[in-house]
Ligand code: FES
């Protein structure tokens with residue numbers, strides 16, 4: 001593994017929400033700060049900054065990751081997805097986002113981007129989760145406002161909708 005000089009900026013090239021993205025970062029720069037302050041993509045939130053609250057969760061190469069525990073230079077060559085990737089267009093919500101809206105699964109919304117990104121990856125791997133599986137997933141996230149119950153309801157509703165879409169796609173094929 002190459003050694004990076006601590007006191008200079010290094011080129012970071014990666015795919016961000018399906019589009020090529022490039023910038024420069026010092027080795028110590030956190031991915032959260034890089035995304036928000038250098039790239040200008042601010043959907044990823046920063047809460048505890050030490051891996052506990054889950055607000056900064058994003059997807060790196062298909063796996064959920066804490067952006068506050070990742071250095072920007074580590075995503076060089078990676079595929080990164082943030083909450084901005086969930087909406088199919090600027091005027092439409094994604095399935096999970098719409099379910100959150102319907103079920104009042106957010107209040108201040110500070111935790112929401114991270115929870116949505118965790119659920120997005122989780123539902124891809126577990127298309128038919130039960131309530132306990134969703135609650136287990138949510139142990140990796142802190143929400144001060146909702147009491148979690150509407151989040152669980154929204155996640156189960158979104159899972160059912162995604163499963164319905166997939167079976168419709170299969171029967172159309
Ligand atoms: Fe990353 Fe809290 S800000 S886990």
Ligand code: FES
Nearest residue numbers: 107109143144145
């Ligand atoms: Fe406020 Fe979760 S909606 S912290």
